[in-house]
Every structure is written in structure tokens, then in C-alpha cells.
């Protein structure tokens with residue numbers, strides 16, 4: 001395992017660091033002896049490579065500025081911050097390629113100019129030059145021409161193959177396959193008994209679904225009804241088992257029989273998975289070893305933090321705010337529900353792909369490494385807009401619920417934006433229509449009806465009104481722009497739109513008409529959900545609708561003395577933040593408590609006794 005862990009870390013290195021390298025190396029494309037594969041790298045990948053390049057070059061530039069150091073020293077500093085396992089590699093890169101990056105930056109080329117001159121940002125025919133920063137005084141295209149001349153005179157770099165070589169290790173190839181599997185199927189990587197529950201936290205492990213308490217037995221997993229009242233062992237992983245010596249009654253029978261036990265399942269998008277890129281990773285004034293300590297974990301969780309999320313969170317937040325969740329409240333209400341959670345969410349994140357696919361440009365420049373790239377090219381569904389109603393039909397298949405053996409579940413169906421969010425230039429034409437929505441949701445509900453135990457519940461959540469994003473962020477500074485007051489969210493949004501990698505070009509735009517039209521469609525789609533909840537009946541669950549509680553969340557946060565922008569993720573300027581997630585839980589809970597209490601089940605009168613006897617078994 002140790003060996004494969006090391007490989008895994010190397011892999012992250014490949015995902016995160018190659019841009020340092022690429023940004024520093026003159027493009028060997030011209031002298032390439034190998035055929036390149038333009039089809040693999042067109043469009044989206046190109047856009048993400050550009051974003052990744054601008055991001056990393058910006059960080060290096062700002063580190064040099066903040067510490068008043070050379071670019072070479074800034075690169076070394078960055079390497080020092082990165083977890084120890086990755087450092088040797090990072091130093092090697094800094095040593096090899098630092099001087100070339102330095103050459104451009106020292107001539108005051110900004111990140112846009114550097115990335116364009118390295119051909120990592122490319123201009124599409126008939127389209128403008130995409131840029132994040134205000135253009136240099138001489139104009140962007142003049143600055144790029146000048147930078148390209150410098151690159152030509154700069155000493156040719158050997159090749160980047162020593163670096164790419166890591167990818168060619170057979171073991172790494174296999175690992176790559178497995179990561180691809182995890183990302184595609186939303187199932188745990190470490191799951192020896194194949195019951196879809198894991199004892200490993202990341203790679204869709206117990207951060208996403210309750211921890212397995214026996215990974216050698218597929219009949220033991222969270223959420224099942226206890227086998228023979230768990231007299232001998234814990235079959236449902238809630239920590240409760242054995243027989244009370246005083247009266248010979250099994251504890252499960254005594255405390256959990258008729259207790260209305262139920263699990264919680266989220267069918268969600270990147271908001272439900274709780275996508276988050278720590279701003280400390282790109283804010284040079286806050287950068288430290290500590291800030292990067294969570295990097296390997298974050299990558300193996302696809303940059304999602306489901307363990308702190310609104311529906312299935314269960315660990316104390318380490319990313320600001322606090323954790324509250326439907327799961328935690330259900331567990332508090334009935335301790336028998338311990339560990340019965342599943343977060344089945346799909347990341348929308350262009351941001352993730354920016355980091356995940358940044359190695360592709362390496363392969364682009366050296367067609368030789370194509371085998372790697374082919375095995376790691378994201379599945380076509382990854383390039384769609386994450387967890388939308390259409391993608392849910394695929395996603396839902398990773399649900400684990402046995403209709404005969406398991407407890408009922410509360411399924412929260414929450415595609416809060418992806419049906420109207422895409423990065424296309426004609427974004428309106430790519431939005432889900434009300435008719436498609438109806439068909440997608442009905443198919444998903446029919447699937448659920450054939451898989452959920454009787455007595456389950458489904459909550460449909462309406463789409464968000466994303467005008468909130470522009471209204472509260474457009475003139476504020478992005479973390480990359482805080483040092484020099486030169487990048488606002490408005491600029492970030494235009495940059496992403498220009499590259500066609502915006503997570504939502506309908507809302508993240510200065511075009512007010514477009515923002516309104518996007519909200520209008522979102523409202524139409526919410527109405528479809530509302531109507532389904534009103535009129536459709538299913539044999540195994542009842543069904544409810546609630547609006548996405550953004551307005552109430554903002555009102556509550558204001559009352560607590562907060563500002564609306566704090567409810568939005570700072571790096572992507574799009575997702576709900578940790579604070580928004582935690583506040584949202586309470587609103588959902590209160591609504592259920594007052595309008596549909598049957599969803600939550602009874603309060604278990606034995607909670608204190610269970611805690612007293614099984615307090616050591618309560619870990620997650």
C-alpha cells in the first residue's frame with residue numbers, strides 16, 4: 001500500500017505541478033517528432049490548460065513580489081509549502097525550468113502574456129485574446145509578440161520527458177484506470193467486499209458514504225436492518241450490538257426496534273458534493289506549509305468536501321464556517337441512524353478539470369505520452385455539466401439500497417444549477433428544457449421507486465436563483481487579485497467565458513438580460529419539480545418539494561452580522577460556501593419539522609442510553 005500511496009502522490013504532482021514546468025518550457029511542438037492529437041485537446045481542455053497556467057504563473061509572480069525575492073526563490077518557496085512527499089520532485093522542476101519562467105516574469109510579463117507566449121492559452125480564430133488581468137500598456141498582442149521573441153532566443157530546453165516518464169510506469173497506469181473508475185462510477189476505490197461502502201476515507205470512500213465496519217463481508221454495511229438484532233456483531237455499522245446482560249434483550253431490539261430508523265441519500269451536483277478550492281492555495285499572503293497539508297486529501301476527494309456538506313456532512317469543518325447537516329440532525333434525533341449516509345454527487349467543476357487535466361498539455365507537447373493521456377482522458381460525461389437532471393440518470397446507479405434488507409431512506413434530489421449552467425457561447429440553447437426536465441426527473445423517480453425500501457421519502461430541491469452571484473461579487477476582488485487589486489470577479493467571469501470554461505455563463509456574466517433569462521429558465525424547471533411533487537404518486541416513497549433556500553440563508557446570515565458574499569466560494573465565485581451549506585441545513589430541517597414531520601421520523605427516547613453504553617462505537 002505504501003508504494004501505491006507514493007504513486008498516488010506522484011500523480012497529484014502530475015496534476016498540479018506540470019504547469020510550472022510547461023510555463024517555463026518553450027513549446028517543443030514545432031520540433032515534435034511525434035504526431036499530436038488535436039482532437040483530444042481542443043476546446044475545453046485547451047481552456048482549462050490556459051486557466052491552470054495563468055493560475056500557477058500568477059502565484060509564482062505574486063510570491064516573488066510579496067517576499068521581494070527572485071522568481072527562482074519563489075518557486076523554491078512554493079515547493080517548500082507543498083507536502084513533503086512531493087517536494088523532491090518540485091525542486092527538480094524548479095531547478096530545471098525556473099530560469100525560463102523567471103526570464104519572462106523578470107521582464108514584467110504578466111501571467112496572461114506568459115501563458116499566451118507559451119501557447120498554453122490559444123486564441124481561437126475570430127475570437128478575442130482571453131485575459132484575466134488588465135492588458136499591458138503596449139497592448140496584449142504586442143506584449144505577447146515580444147514575449148515570443150524572448151522565448152525563441154532563450155536556450156532550448158531538452159525535453160520534458162523525464163517528467164512525463166512518471167506517467168509511463170505500469171503501476172501508475174493502473175492507478176490512473178482506478179481513479180478514472182472512481183470518478184466515472186462514483187463508487188469507492190477501496191471496497192474489498194464490493195458492498196459499495198469503504199473503510200478508506202477518500203476516493204469515494206467514507207467521506208462519501210458511511211464507513212463500512214466489516215470490509216470482508218458484503219452483508220455488513222451501514223443502513224441495513226440488523227441481522228438477528230445484532231446479537232453477535234454489528235451488521236449495520238451503527239455501533240450498536242450485543243445483549244443487555246441485565247435482561248437478555250439485544251440492544252438493537254431494545255433501542256432501535258420501531259425507532260423509525262432511516263438513512264439519508266443525496267443525489268446532487270457539485271454544490272451537494274461541496275466543491276471547494278482552498279483560497280490559501282493561491283493567496284500568497286496566506287500561503288504556508290499548513291495551507292497545503294490537505295492537498296493530497298482534497299485531490300483524492302475530487303476537490304469536494306462531502307464530509308462537511310449540507311446533507312451528509314459529519315466531521316467538523318476544517319475549511320472555515322462550521323458543519324451542520326441533515327444526517328447529523330437525523331443522527332441526533334435517533335442514534336440508531338449512525339453512519340447511514342450516502343453522498344452521490346457529480347462535480348460540475350471546470351475547476352476540477354483544470355487541475356485534473358492540466359497534465360494533458362504535457363502530453364500534447366510530446367505526443368509520445370499519448371497512452372497515458374488516452375487512459376486518463378476524462379469520460380465524455382465528465383465534460384457535460386456535472387450533476388444535471390440528465391446526468392443523474394447515470395449517477396443514480398451507484399445508489400446502494402436493498403429494498404428488502406435495508407431501512408427506508410430520505411433521498412434529497414438537488415440539481416440546483418447544472419440544468420441551466422454550461423460554458424457554451426450560446427448557453428441558452430444548451431439548457432435543459434422543462435420537457436426534458438420532466439422526463440429526466442420522472443425516470444430518476446421510477447428508478448428510485450424500484451430500489452428504495454417502502455416508507456422512504458424523496459425531497460426535490462428547486463434550482464437556485466444565480467443572479468445572487470453577480471450581484472454580490474462582480475466588483476469584489478478575487479483571491480488572485482487581492483495583492484495588487486487587479487482581478488475582480490467580473491474579470492474572472494469574462495476570462496472563463498472567453499475560454500468557454502465558465503461553470504455557468506448564463507449567470508456569471510455582465511449581460512443582465514442573459515442573467516435574467518437564465519433565472520427565468522431555472523424558475524420554469526423548479527416549477528416542473530414542484531408540479532411533480534404535487535401530482536405524482538409512488539408506491540415506495542412520498543415526495544416533497546422545497547425551493548432552494550437562498551433568500552432565507554442570506555437573510556439569516558445578515559441577522560448574524562454576515563455579508564452576502566461570504567455565502568459564495570471565494571475561488572470559483574460560484575458554489576455555496578461552508579457557511580451557506582451549514583445555514584441551509586437549518587432551513588431545510590425547520591421546513592421538514594413543520595410541514596412534513598413524517599420525513600424525519602420519531603425522536604428516539606433511548607438516545608442517551610445508547611450514547612452511554614456505546615459511546616466508544618460512535619466514531620465515523
Ligand SMILES: [Ca+2]
Nearest residue numbers: 214215217220
Ligand atoms: Ca461490508
Ligand SMILES: [Ca+2]
Nearest residue numbers: 230234236240
Ligand atoms: Ca448495529
